[in-house]
Amino acid sequence: MTQSSSSKSTLGYFGWAFIVTIAGLVLGGLLGWNMTGTLGGLATAFFICAVLAVLEISLSFDNAIVNANKLKEMTPVWQHRFLTWGIVIAVFGMRIVFPLAIVAIAAHIDPWEALKLAATRPAQYAEIMHGAHLPIAAFGGTFLMMVGLTYFFNHEKNVHWIAFLEKAMAHFATIKGIEIAFVLIFALIFAGLLGGEDATTFLYSSVYGLLTFLLVEVVSGFLDASQKTMSAAAKGGLGAFLYLEILDASFSFDGVIGAFALTQNLFVIAIGLGIGAMYVRSMTIMLVEKGTLAHYRYLEHGAFYAILILSVIMYVQTLIHIPEVITGLGGAVLIGISLWSSIRYNKRNGLNHRSADEEPRDRANA
Template sequence: MRPIVRSSLALPLLLLAVCVPVAWILLSPAAAAALTALALLEIAMAADTSVPMAGIAARIQHPARRLFLSVGLVLGVLAMRLLLPPTAVAVTQAESPADAAAEAVLQPGLFAAHLEAARPGIAAFGALFIWLVFSEYLFNVERTSRRAWLGRVEAALARVRFPRAAALGVGVAAAAVSVALADPSVRGAIAIGSATGVAAYLANKVVAAWSTRDGAAGWKLHLHAATVVFERGLTVFMLFEILDGSYTLSSTSSSPGLNYLEEAAVAVVGVAIGAVFLARLTATVNAERGLKRLRYLKAGAAYVLGVLSVLLWASLAVPIPGGLAGWFGSVIIGLALLTSLPRRRSLRNQDPVAPAS
């Protein structure tokens, strides 16, 4: 591994090695599993976004650059993580956001019941939104040249003629199946959540494209960064949503999930570890060749999102085993790291993914 990547990974992995046992002892094994999955996902997503973020950071005045890369990202993701649950309760229960936030802290049982009632719509929203984000990689929307991690099948999917139409078609079909299999009492919520997920994804992409048009600068750069933070923050939220097969903010759950304050603590540490890696790697890479030796880390992060979207859809019909959901991110990203480190001659024989003609 090149020194540039080794030096960037050293501190985040050290922090992870220290914090996971602490979470196990002070909180629970479920908290340790959540922290491991979240931190590794954040590291992989940081590797994926370090190059475009470096391009944005390079156009920000130097004194504000480090603040933008570390504090700005952390605060944005944590705001998504901590504010979305009270917001969902406020919308579904016709409460004010302040009342919903107070309920989360002072009346966790009632908050859990209200959040459980909102869960089908939230899960449907997240499943479709995250599927569309994953599909950008799976169907190679940007038509970049890359080497397929999973061989010929991945290479073939990356060459589909209309990638955005394929992504939307598969997502809508999966949403329709989830509506058909769901209890009739929640079908409307799932349909509305799915439609909202599509709308939120398209709006986020429109804003991102507009903010980078014609060499945009100044506040538009921060707006573009906000679209990245939105996707990452929503992913963190949904990772907790699915971790133990029932809504993990529900303190009345019979499964060994996490309560609201435990999840907040795990989210702070996990996101902070990812932010440390992003800041160090972005500053070092400067939009060049720092991630060439970790060539499959982006694929690993993408497939974590794909599995997460499938688990969210499945959770609308059947409970998801805690062990499966708790460690899937760690396993996938670990495999991506292992297959990235050595250079093998056999790689020459894999199908490269090339832009479609």
């Protein structure tokens, strides 16, 4: 991706997403017709696919912004690889393979049997998926919490949106491992609230989520350092790719589990969430090529606050059910407020007509 294509209209970035939407909704309708043989079944499947797509988009605004934040540091080759192979992994891996793997492990059956279970006994399949919600929420919530806290606990961070809070976190970032200690304390509190076997499961899953984050950080640094040794221009390569894939997986946990509240059909879920994933991809490309993150200085802050809230919600969902609409709207509202704050900042400082290349220098000198 190059800045030369930044003159493209906003709608121009969503061409493939629109094509996938039409194809997905048609396929969803045909699936409903095939299952029921009625127009009512066709309309129901069509509607559920559309709702799931909207749900995925609302839950993934912050995902797109974080992806763009990482992608802008990657070489064009690795950007292209993430936006092609990465989206294949996101759509088919997380929306189809991941649920099948969870059911296969939980039910002690092979993946093919899990697929047949999804096709022939969707209610039992959904029950197994719901039964696996606690460890998934603990793992994903911990990983996302570390992503959010690592952004704010950074002593080099000098652009602050909620100044009193972010300045304090930047100050305490000099204490090594403070974000890890914060996450572990949080996990212990929730494990205590759960009690019994659930507490043990929650705690183990949280530790695995923490270790996964740390391992990805280590592997990312090692791989990217190796690539830089081979070529000074090879920045943000395989390590960054792996980081983004695991991050996308963590974002997807909540949507995949929540989708079973609307339908128990794995294939309808895959179509609906897959449509949403294409819009996330389009938003990511637009943010990178248009330099939106440079123009709106608080947009990243809003995304990372949304990540932190999502991680807490995933923890809380192990105790009580929280509707997915609240999860999605909460993140969207935060990002909207951060965008509004950025626009106000630009107006106050006469930055409306400045180029995307100038803003990073402003941020470095802030």
